[in-house]
Amino acid sequence: MLVNMTSTNKKVGDVPMGIRNIAKAGAVAFATSALMVGAASAQDTVLRLSHTTAETMDQGSHAWAVIFKEAVEAQTAGDIEVRILGANAAGAEREQIEKTQAGINQITINSEILMPSFFPPARVLGIPFLFKSDAVAWEVLxxxxxxxxxxxxxxxxxxxxxxxxxxxxxxxxxxxxxxxGPADLAGLKIRTGENDAHIAMVKELGGSPVPISWSEVYTSLQQGVVDGMENPPGLAYAMKFHEHLEYLTLDRHLFSIHAAMINEGAYQSLTDEQKQIVQEAAKTANIVARATVLLDERHALADLEDAGIEIYSPTPEEYAEFRDLGRPAVEQMVRDEIGDEWVDTLLGAIADAEANVGQP
Incomplete structure (x- = not known):
């Protein structure tokens, strides 16, 4: 079993005082959000839902938001209204998480990139070359x-x-x-998210990482602040990042996780029936989002090629070079920062999953 974050075992987190402060902030947000949503429930409950991607149905985050909204509003006969704030309308990634913690918004969909800033053990999800396939990832997650x-x-x-x-x-x-191969990254300024593991991976592979907020990626590419980036093909195409790029290398170094999260105070302010509706709507939206991403990944490669992007698939030897250079040092860095337990538990779960689902 993993050690609970309230434990004094420092192997789980590296900033116990920070975690205590976050916990206090979470308690305040819980109370604040309960008051806010409770006041609204005298008439209609409003759940403000923010996300970071394009507001198109070929994007998993927006597809999730739309399906969730439709299911919740239909099942509650309009007693709960879901307002979608997509495409960074509620601010950059960090701001969206903080607003949801504070109860200003009630739900956010955000990636794993900034999770370590709020919960240090989330660094484990930034170790590159963990998952060999979607099936293995879902077996674990x-x-x-x-x-x-x-x-x-x-x-x-x-x-x-x-x-x-x-x-x-x-x-x-x-x-x-x-x-x-990694040698070709030498001298290239590569945009990464604000995540130490992502930054370290690019360094180990020979590139020059430049951490840039998601909302500023397009202009950074447009203005030549960076020479490239690392992102899923479907997301890159939807955000039009390819307009300032020429090449794509399908090394598939990291499984990009997105999580839909609700402020606990807002959740607890709902009736038992409403909670059940929210949970079931989330399950339905999750199925749609995962399927959307699978299809979009495949369509995006053809779309990128049509747009003039040269796409390269590394040979097994080249892939091994990426993995052998990019993985060990980052894994050790994560172990040094959060301890061994989260890392070993995740790697054990991956080994079990690979045995259960077979090789891709």
Whole structure:
């Protein structure tokens, strides 16, 4: 079993005072949000739902939001209204999480990139080359490891995970020259998210990582602040990042996780019947979001090629070079920061999943 974040075992988290402060903030947010939503429930309850991607139905986050909204509003006969704030309308990623913690918004869909800023053990999800396929990832994230992670995340942040889906496997895009192996990343400024594991991976592979907020990626590419980035193909195409890029290398180094999360105070302010409706709507939306991403990943490759992007699939030897350079040092860094327990538990769950679902 993983150690609960309230434990004094420092192997689980590296900033216990920070976690205590987050817990206090979560308690305040719980009370604040309960008051806000409770006041609204005298008439209609409003759940403000923010996300970071394009507001199109070929994006998992927006598909999740739309299906969730339709299901909740239909099942509650309009007693609950879901207002969607997509495409960073509620601010950048960090701001969206903070607003949901504070109860300004009640639900957010956000990636794993900023999770470590709010819950240090989430660094484990940034280790590259963990999952060999979607099937292995879902076996792990839908299983005991996922359950324990979500519970620990909720205790630390005050945000209850309604469902987890993804945005596809992250790969390298570049504008200067094609990347066939790690040596080709030398001298390239690569945009990463604000995540230490992502930054360390690019460094280990020979590139120069430049952490940039999601809302500023397009202009950074447009203005030549960076020479490339690492992102899932479908997400890159939907956000039009390809307009300032030339090459895509399908190294699939990281499974990009997105989580839909509700403020715990807002959730607890709902009636038992409304809670059940929200949970069932989230399950339905999750199925749609995962299927949407699977289809979009495949369509996006054809769309990117039609748009003039040169796509390269590494040979088995080249892939092994990416993995052998990018994985060990990052894994050790994560172990040094959060301890061995979360890492070993995740790796054990992955080994079990690979045995259960077979090789891709």
């Amino acid at each position: 839908d299983g005991p490891f996922g359950d324990e992670f979500e519970q620990a995340w909720q205790e630390a942040t005050g945000l209850r995970v309604l469902s987890i889906f993804n945005a596809g496997f992250r790969s390298f895009f570049s504008s200067d020259h094609p990347v066939h």
